[in-house]
Amino acid sequence: MPETNKCLYCEITSLEVPLIKLDFKGQELFVCPQHIPLLIHEPQKLIGKLPGAERMVPYQQD
Numbered sequence: 001m002p003e004t005n006k007c008l009y010c011e012i013t014s015l016e017v018p019l020i021k022l023d024f025k026g027q028e029l030f031v032c033p034q035h036i037p038l039l040i041h042e043p044q045k046l047i048g049k050l051p052g053a054e055r056m057v058p059y060q061q062d
């Protein structure tokens with residue numbers, strides 16, 4: 001049985017919620033709807049979970 005995809009942040013699986021597929025550094029990653037805002041607004045919270053997250057810049061509204 002293939003491994004079930006999981007949210008990179010909370011590890012909820014695609015058996016429980018729909019996951020969005022990400023393409024990052026040639027890797028396929030998945031994020032749940034609840035944690036998409038972290039990618040946009042608080043990428044620093046992904047440091048340690050997403051290699052390279054320390055280089056991501058939060059969206060700033062002007």
Ligand SMILES: [Zn+2]
Binds near residue numbers: 012035
């Ligand atoms: Zn999640």
